[in-house]
Amino acid sequence: MDVSQYLEIFIDETSEHLQNLSDCIMTLEKEPDNKDTINEVFRAAHSLKGMAGTMGFKRMQHLTHDMEDMFQEVRSDKIKVTSKMIDILFECLDALDKYLENVKETSEEGTEDNEAIIKELNDFIASAEGKEATNSEPVKEETPKAETVAREKKFLETELTKAEKESILVAEQNNNRVYGFTVYIHPDCLLKAARAFLVFKAVEDYGEIIIYRPSSQDIEDEKFELDFTFFVSSAEALEKIVSAAKSVSEIDAVIAEEVKYDLYNSKEETAVGFAEASTEVAEIAEPSTQISEAAKKTQPAAKKAAANKPVTSRTVRVDIEKLDALMNQVSELIIAKNSLVSISTTEGGNFQNQAFHEQIEYLERITTNLHESVMKVRMVPIESVVNKFPRMVRDLSRKLNKNMELYMSGEDTELDRTVVDQIGDPLQHLLRNSADHGLESAEIRKLRGKPEKGAIYLNAFQEGNNVIIEVSDDGNGIDTEKVKSKAIERGVITPEQAEVMSQKEIINLLFIPSFSMAKKITDVSGRGVGLDVVRSNIExxxxxxxxxxxxxxxxxxxxxxxxxxxxxQALMVEIRQEKYAIALGSIHNIEDIPVKDIRYVEAKEVIHLRGMVIPLIRMDKVLDIEPLAEEPESLTVVIVKKGDNYAGLVVDNLMGQQEIVIKSLGKFIKNNKIISGATILGDGEVALILDVNALI
Amino acid sequence: MGNAIEVSEKATKQYIVVKIGNEQYGLDISYVDNIVRMQSITRVPKAQTYFKGIINLRGEIVPVMSIRLKMELEDDKFTDASRIIILKIEEQGIIGIIVDEVKEVVELAAENIDHSTKTAKNDKNSFISGVGKNGDELISLFDISAVVDESENI
Known part of the structure; x- marks a missing residue:
């Protein structure tokens, strides 16, 4: 069967279930008796198994099946949760992750059987159960939901349109029999549409499906509860078709019988039962009066079932590429809008029309709002990245034999999707770094009077136009003397240089390529590709x-x-003939400073402003622009900030605020980080974007 | 452009013939995306000296390189005949190079291309993959990957 159309859903849902499993197992480790969690774990494993089975991933199915067995034993209190068990379970999760990776790359699960893990699992179950040998598969308890769902011959109640009735008639005239089918899917089934599809496929080997309830489109879109009804026109016997339909897994019941055109044409007549396929329906079809009674009874039940169904969040999954395309188009629109604005202000008399200006302002508002909306669509909480970290820290704790705990806050902080996708590795590295180099061994911690358990914190929050993620620990801190001696040893700096370096400068040495502080090389960190990679990724x-x-x-x-x-949003400034953009988010304020107010500290120009000493940066010098022949009496200074640091950028002119679209300079130009990109102005001219963070 | 491929194909290849100084150069047409007139170039501070800056090519930012400066010739003098040839190079993206004049498109058969003049020692020649003979005229054929290669010129 062709399941490729479900592959994406499968991948998405599987990763969700895996994440869920991982979270739950973490909780389980801390609270081994938490029944809710155990149930949750069981359900997730069960769902995974079902999905893998549907997609034909046998190995995945096998592994999850055995995991499910384990949870089943835990659920029925036959085994206690132990740390050994948690370890095995995590191994299983890793194996499942690998399967998923294979599926993502090749649409196949790969050939790794993971026999070792499965054996471990089974041995564990066996040993935990002691002498109770488990040769036979543990009896699986079906979730006892089934009894609430009344199994009805819904096809008898189906209201048919005239055309549909006629199609039955035509079938009968062609000496075919028409069978009504109502199929009940198992309540735990995922990918119901795929099941329905399989049923149809099986049935269509014998005849033609002439009527669908709900419509075939709705079934394909999974717009149905647990059952669906259809009518088949076939020359074959009913039993054959029923057994074909039943061969599809996760189908609870297939109820079917022959129907006649007359039944639907006049409600008075009774349906003539032909054959019973389902065990639930033992008797021959009843008179329609009784059926309508039954229908009345089931209706409230059906309603109740619908009410109990959790409200699915109204979201759609959208390919990130489509969002990128949308964003590009918004960018184009903004550029076009900017050129309109620039025409309206430069062409003089022709565009003095009031209405024209109003429309342009209106257009500006719309594009700004549109941009904001598209931006918001692209925002995702960093949760998706950071929620794998507790597990990672747990593993590190084992591996390094250090007791530690990760405390996270601000997981709901949102960032652009592209950033979130790429921030995982650097953060992971920082956490490993904290775990490996930051936290001391238990003995030293005790000696220093710290709690035995090391703490690593990950805090995320928004600050203006930036999102800040802090990774901290209560460990040893950075030994600057050691860093210094290491740097000298490696020839990164000379002893003379080391003498005059500030603490901060020394710490920054850590970010130099191939400077690893690890005393010994472990597989956690210390391969020399460390903080420099973190920094370049983030930059x-x-x-x-x-x-x-x-x-x-x-x-x-x-x-x-x-x-x-x-x-x-950026402030456009002019320095001689050249135009530059400065991100509004990093601008603190703008000042006119008389030249005579400039002071000197360590031979550098500074200004003293409301109690702050702010260094001046002459932009013309930094940007290699010819200096002015004559210095003006007062300077236009854009005060920018980065965290707690301020600097004053000296520019010639302010041109005003503008929404700009950031474009990359490409790979050829090796610029010096002062320029973070370029943008196209309304008149088609190109302006460069100054990177304030690199200037301060 | 592997020499072996050119020989084995035995087919002809099209080159755009441009003038830089007194010499004629050929650019493999398969790399050429576009040829545009000279336009205002925005200087990028601190970039490599042979990069004149960037231009706006229908909403795309394209870096523009002076092939003269890269080959250590004297700086460009922009005239009406000056053109920017936009090259599309798979991995690295789009780049523009400035030429004095665009002359024509020629078709060169493999047997009319002489690779022997390439000498590794001479810096200037390291951008040339061979010399094509078109009737009486000689055309130095650019090795485009060497022209845009940045690895040794930081």
Whole structure:
């Protein structure tokens, strides 16, 4: 059967279930007696098994089946949750993850049988149960939901349209029999549409399906509860078709019998029962009066069932590429709008029309709102990335033999999808770093009077146009003296240089490529590809990373990321003939500073402003622009900030605020980080975007 | 462009013939995306010296390189004949190179291309993959991947 159309759903749902399983098993480890969690785990495993089975991934199905057995035993209190068991379960999850990866890449699950893990699982079950040998499969308890669903011959009650009645008539005239079918799907079944599809496929080997209830489109879209009804025109005997339909797994019951045109044509007549397929329906079809009574009874039940169904959140999954395309189009629109604005302001007399300006303002509002909406669509909580970290820290704790715990906050902080996708690795690295190098061994912690259990924190929050993610620990902190001696040893700096370096500069040495502080090389960290990769990854996203550390008390890595990558509000400035954009988010305020107010500290120009000493940066110098022949009496200074640091950028002119679309300079130009990109102005001119973070 | 492929195909290849100084150069037409007139180039501070800056090509930002500066010739003098040839290179993206003049498109058969003049020692020649003979005229054929290669020129 062709299940490829369900592959994406399968991948999405499987990863959700795996994440869920992982979370639950973590909880289980802490609260081994939590019945709710055990049930949850069981359900997730069961769903996984069902889905893998549907998609024909036998190995996955096998593994999840055995996991389910284990949970079943736990659920019925035959086995206690032990840490050994948790370890095995995590191994299983990793194996399932691998299957999923294979499925993602090749649409196949791969050939790894994971016999070892399955054996381990079964041995564990066997040993836990002691002498109670489990040669036979443990009897599986079906979830006792079935009794609430009344099995009805719904096809008898189906209201048919005239055309449909005629199609029955035509079939009868062609000496075919018409059978009504009502199929009940197992309540736990996922991918109901796929099941229905399989049933149809099986049935169509024998005859033609002439009527669908609900419509075939609705069935395909899974717009039905647990049952669906259809009519088959066939020359074959009913039993054959029924057994074909029943051969599809996760089908609870197939109820069918022959129907006649007359039955639907005049309600007075009784249906003539032909054959029974389902055990539930033992008797021959009843008179329609009785049926309508039965129908009355079932109706409230059906309603109740519908009410109990959890409200599915009204969302759609959208391919990220489509969102990118949408974003590009919004960008184009904004560029077009900007050129309209620029025409309206430059062409003089021709466009002094009031209505024209109003329309342009209206257009500006719409594009800004549109941009915001598209942006919001692209925002996802960082949860999807960080929720795998507790598990990782747990594993690290085992591997490094250090007792530690990860505390997270702000998982609901939202970021652009592209950023979220790429922030996982750097964060993971920082966490590993904290676990491996940051936290001390238990003995030292005791000696220092710290709690035995090391703490790692991951805090995320929004700050202006940025999202800040802090990874901190209460460990040893960075030993700057050690860093210094290491740097000298490696020839990164000279001893003379080391003398005059500030603490901060020394810490920044950690970010230099191939500078690893690990005393011994472990597989956790210490391969020399460490913090430099973290930094370059984060910088590639337009962010930066900072470290603060106190020896003996811990260290904190602060990752700063832009909320969005594509479109920002910016202040346009002029320096001689050249135009530059500065992101509005990083601008603190703008000042006119008389030249005589400039002071000097360490031979550098600074200004003293409301109690703050702010260094001045002459943009013309930084950007290699010819200096002015004569210095003006006062300077236009754009005060920018990065965290707690401020700087004053000296520019010639302010041109005003504008929404700009950020474009990359491409791979050829090796620029010096001062320029973070370019943008196209309304008149088609290109302006460069200054990266304030690199300037400060 | 592997030499072996050119020989084995035995087919002809099309080149765009451009003038830089007194010399004629050929660019493999399969790399050429577009030829545009000179337009205002926005300088990018601190970029490699032979990068003149970036231009707006219908909403795309395209870096523009001076092939003269890259080959250590004297700087470009922009005239009415000056053109920017937009090259599309698979991995690295789009790049524009400035030429003095675009002359014509020629078809060169493999046997009319002489690879022997390539000498690895001479820097300037390392951008040339061979010399094509078109009647009386000689055309130096650019090795495009070498022209746009940035690895040794940081």
């Amino acid at each position: 590639a996203l337009g962010g930066d990373v900072e470290v603060t550390s106190k020896l003996g008390e811990g260290s904190k890595f602060t990752v700063r990321l832009p909320l969005t990558l594509a479109i920002i």
